Amino acid sequence: MMETLKDKACIVGIGETEFSKNSGRSEMRLALEAITAACEDAGISPKEIDGIVRFSVDSNQIDELARNLGLDNVRFFPEVFFGGGAGCGIVQMAAMAVALGKAKYVACFRALNERSGFRYGQMGGVMPMQGHFQYSIPFGLIAPGAMVAVMGRRHMHLYGTKTADFGEVAVAFRKHANMNSKAMMHEKALTLEDHANARMISDPLRLFDFCQESDGAVALIVTSAERAKALKQKPVYLMAAEQGTGSWMEMMTSYQRENIADLEEYTRLAPHLWKEAGIGPEDIDCAQLYDAFTPLIIMQLESFGFCKRGEGGPFVRDGALQIGGRLPTNTSGGCLSEAYIHGLNQISEGVRQIRGDSLAQVPDCKHVLVTAGSGIPTGAMILH
Amino acid sequence: MSEIPRVAPIPGPINQEFYDGLNRHELLLQKCRDCGKFRFWPIEMCPFCNSFNHEWARCSGKGTAHSYTVQHQVMHPAYPAPWVVLLVELEEGPRLVTHGLMPPEEVEIGMPVEIEYEKITDEITLHAFRKAEK
Ligand SMILES: [Zn+2]
Numbered sequence: 001m002m003e004t005l006k007d008k009a010c011i012v013g014i015g016e017t018e019f020s021k022n023s024g025r026s027e028m029r030l031a032l033e034a035i036t037a038a039c040e041d042a043g044i045s046p047k048e049i050d051g052i053v054r055f056s057v058d059s060n061q062i063d064e065l066a067r068n069l070g071l072d073n074v075r076f077f078p079e080v081f082f083g084g085g086a087g088c089g090i091v092q093m094a095a096m097a098v099a100l101g102k103a104k105y106v107a108c109f110r111a112l113n114e115r116s117g118f119r120y121g122q123m124g125g126v127m128p129m130q131g132h133f134q135y136s137i138p139f140g141l142i143a144p145g146a147m148v149a150v151m152g153r154r155h156m157h158l159y160g161t162k163t164a165d166f167g168e169v170a171v172a173f174r175k176h177a178n179m180n181s182k183a184m185m186h187e188k189a190l191t192l193e194d195h196a197n198a199r200m201i202s203d204p205l206r207l208f209d210f211c212q213e214s215d216g217a218v219a220l221i222v223t224s225a226e227r228a229k230a231l232k233q234k235p236v237y238l239m240a241a242e243q244g245t246g247s248w249m250e251m252m253t254s255y256q257r258e259n260i261a262d263l264e265e266y267t268r269l270a271p272h273l274w275k276e277a278g279i280g281p282e283d284i285d286c287a288q289l290y291d292a293f294t295p296l297i298i299m300q301l302e303s304f305g306f307c308k309r310g311e312g313g314p315f316v317r318d319g320a321l322q323i324g325g326r327l328p329t330n331t332s333g334g335c336l337s338e339a340y341i342h343g344l345n346q347i348s349e350g351v352r353q354i355r356g357d358s359l360a361q362v363p364d365c366k367h368v369l370v371t372a373g374s375g376i377p378t379g380a381m382i383l384h
Numbered sequence: 385m386s387e388i389p390r391v392a393p394i395p396g397p398i399n400q401e402f403y404d405g406l407n408r409h410e411l412l413l414q415k416c417r418d419c420g421k422f423r424f425w426p427i428e429m430c431p432f433c434n435s436f437n438h439e440w441a442r443c444s445g446k447g448t449a450h451s452y453t454v455q456h457q458v459m460h461p462a463y464p465a466p467w468v469v470l471l472v473e474l475e476e477g478p479r480l481v482t483h484g485l486m487p488p489e490e491v492e493i494g495m496p497v498e499i500e501y502e503k504i505t506d507e508i509t510l511h512a513f514r515k516a517e518k
Contacts, residue, residue: 121459128394130393130396135393135425138390138504139510140390140468140483141453141455141469141481142455142459142463146455146459150451150453150469150471150481153451153452153453154450154451154471157493199457200456201456202454202455202457203453203454203455203456204453205453253481256424260450
């Protein structure tokens with residue numbers, strides 16, 4: 001009995017709506033558009049879906065999705081909590097289900113009117129202060145970006161990381177967005193000077209250290225490796241998938257852990273991920289890393305072993321994350337410059353890179369690392 | 385108190401002692417009766433030794449700035465910019481997110497700080513920290 005998920009499941013279809021500041025339609029409509037587009041991409045009928053995995057925070061429930069799609073026997077319908085941290089976890093759930101024969105075609109999706117509806121950046125003013133945010137928001141630490149700024153400032157203090165390093169991250173992803181006609185920032189150039197001169201929001205983070213706020217949806221179809229061979233697209237195999245947490249875990253403010261500049265939730269899942277895949281960071285051709293805020297990229301590079309702890313700043317310098325650099329990252333623009341679809345848009349870009357049809361294609365791209373949300377219980381996977 | 389009240393926590397059974405302490409200008413944290421370690425924020429079990437036994441122990445109110453941010457964009461009208469948020473590491477070990485009562489240009493990681501109290505509503509007083517006097 002092989003106790004591994006390696007190469008047992010594939011992503012065979014991807015579907016996306018447009019990404020905008022105001023979709024003008026319901027989150028249910030967005031989800032259905034993305035799911036049916038993913039089915040068409042895969043070459044299956046939506047009626048063949050017998051599993052759906054959702055983000056717990058998504059407003060669309062399984063029963064209503066099934067009614068709309070006309071599905072009369074959905075056999076598998078778990079969900080994963082923790083906002084953007086669910087991104088890779090939902091695919092892992094789907095992969096395990098198809099590998100064990102619990103479903104044939106599983107739809108994974110995220111649909112949100114995050115800009116025109118509920119904006120996470122504004123949550124501080126409206127949430128009831130009963131959970132753990134009562135220990136941060138009442139003191140003026142209100143938005144997720146400010147919570148990450150506290151971690152970024154500590155990283156600068158411990159390791160000498162510079163705000164210009166954050167700028168390198170923002171500029172690299174913007175360059176990729178400039179190549180991607182779907183990206184919300186497609187037509188807007190960004191230089192290191194623009195980054196350094198931008199409005200300060202949460203010191204040390206300036207305007208371009210923050211992700212987009214977006215309306216839109218992305219869906220994926222997952223099936224078994226065997227079924228995938230008969231379908232329309234080149235199968236994209238799940239080489240490894242993991243979920244993880246760190247010490248003193250709490251959403252966005254895990255400040256009790258020894259090193260708050262260490263995204264332990266990635267650090268601890270990474271060895272399991274590399275072991276399942278049978279490869280290491282040196283084998284990754286392209287990365288799609290969750291980038292709600294720029295410091296999170298620098299910390300992730302350290303957690304996954306692309307560089308030593310504390311050396312993420314130097315690593316990203318001189319365009320290392322750009323096409324042609326040593327680790328092309330977020331090649332569709334990421335959350336920073338393409339759209340904030342809770343990282344699902346980064347999974348679909350990872351699929352395109354393996355298929356070979358990205359608008360910012362990495363030559364001979366064999367292995368892609370994808371991560372889910374940072375500073376929360378999260379996940380990661382390797383596609384090939 | 386400002387005209388627009390700050391966001392106030394809603395105390396519950398798990399943390400009533402913490403807020404009652406702040407109202408009396410005392411910083412009380414959970415301390416394990418079995419292994420003696422402090423923890424924050426209030427939770428049922430000691431994560432070090434898994435004991436349910438704890439007391440509410442008074443802290444010195446002294447610590448150092450472990451990290452910080454200065455909020456320049458107003459996110460809520462009761463928090464004018466620039467607004468200093470400190471992450472304070474207490475002498476007892478746990479860290480608190482708190483309001484920094486110093487000008488933004490004086491904030492430094494490692495600076496010694498001491499507790500103050502800010503009354504937010506009739507029911508709620510919160511901690512804040514200023515630079516420690518030598
Ligand atoms: Zn204990």
